[in-house]
Amino acid sequence: MNGPAIRVKTASPVPPYEQIRTQLATLIATGRLHEGERLPTVRQLAADLGLAAATVARAYRELEAASLVRTRRGAGTRVAPLTAPTHTPDPTELAELALRFVAEARSPGADRETVERAVRDALDE
CATH class of the missing domain: 1.10.287 (Helix Hairpins)
Structure with a gap:
């Protein structure tokens, strides 16, 4: 993912995982992240944002539950086809x-x- 940066506001009443989930879902829905595009690893995004890996993992799990991304061992997390x-x-x-x-x-x-x-x-x- 070389596109738009994800930003988390720690002072926001919205939990960090939800901020990540919402921003990625919006980027996918608007086509700024394309089908098949690889997202950063959980560890990498957590390090970039200064958050715990579990926070990013939760956002990714929720995106996967919503069928917006697919995670495969060895292939990483990628944007799923929009339906x-x-x-x-x-x-x-x-x-x-x-x-x-x-x-x-x-x-x-x-x-x-x-x-x-x-x-x-x-x-x-």
């Missing part, structure tokens, strides 16, 4: 995602208008 959604998103899950996004977006001081503009821009991509 079309097979179910309608759960409104409760969407609300939780929105709350986490808003908390993360406001942590550096973004106001409501800036957050809304960022969401509109992301939806328009």
Whole structure:
């Protein structure tokens, strides 16, 4: 993965593993990480971010459970082929995602208008 960097804000109310999971899921969903692209090893990403390997491993496990990545011994963790959604998103899950996004977006001081503009821009991509 030579693309965009993953950043973790330790002062954020969002747990570090969730920040990693969300950022990687977004990079995959938007095509910035391509099918078959190899992610850093758990140890490497943990060292780069100054986190425990277990934190990164949890993020990778959750990405694998969501079928966004595949991990194979000797081949590492790679971006899985994207598949079309097979179910309608759960409104409760969407609300939780929105709350986490808003908390993360406001942590550096973004106001409501800036957050809304960022969401509109992301939806328009």
